[in-house]
Amino acid sequence: ELRNSESVPRSPISPTGRRLFESACSGCHGMNGEGGDGPALNNAVLLGNATDDYLIATITRGRRGTSMPAFAEASPVHPSLAPEEIESVAAYIRSWQVPIGGRQ
Numbered sequence: 318e319l320r321n322s323e324s325v326p327r328s329p330i331s332p333t334g335r336r337l338f339e340s341a342c343s344g345c346h347g348m349n350g351e352g353g354d355g356p357a358l359n360n361a362v363l364l365g366n367a368t369d370d371y372l373i374a375t376i377t378r379g380r381r382g383t384s385m386p387a388f389a390e391a392s393p394v395h396p397s398l399a400p401e402e403i404e405s406v407a408a409y410i411r412s413w414q415v416p417i418g419g420r421q
Contacts, residue, residue, distance in 0.1 A: 334409030337402055341388065341395060350413055355385065364414035372407040 339348065346352060350359030357363070376398070379387035391397040398406070 330412045331405045331408055333402065334405035334407075334412075337398065337406050338409050341398065342406065345384065350410065355383075358410050359413040361415065364411065369407055369411060372410055373403055376403045376406055 338346075338350075342355075342358075344353075345355030346358050351357055352360075375385065377387065377389045377400075379385045386392060386395060388395065388398040388403060389400075
């Protein structure tokens with residue numbers, strides 16, 4: 318079941334999450350999550366359905382059959398991210414979600 322969870326608390330945008338996203342993710346997902354080689358992450362449908370745990374697991378383990386790498390381990394093209402860094406990136410992605418019936 319994919320529903321929004323509270324495992325990553327909504328808080329002001331983390332400078333660390335933004336910095337990590339810009340350096341590790343924006344090359345494929347765009348600076349503002351608009352997509353590119355990778356899918357758009359600044360997407361109401363995705364953010365409304367994907368749990369925080371799903372976002373964290375995807376960043377941690379990657380997505381088999383896609384170009385999305387696992388960031389829990391370093392590779393020749395990217396460094397590894399610590400669990401708290403992955404959570405920070407997930408929180409930054411979540412910050413794009415507009416609350417139901419509201420504005421961001």
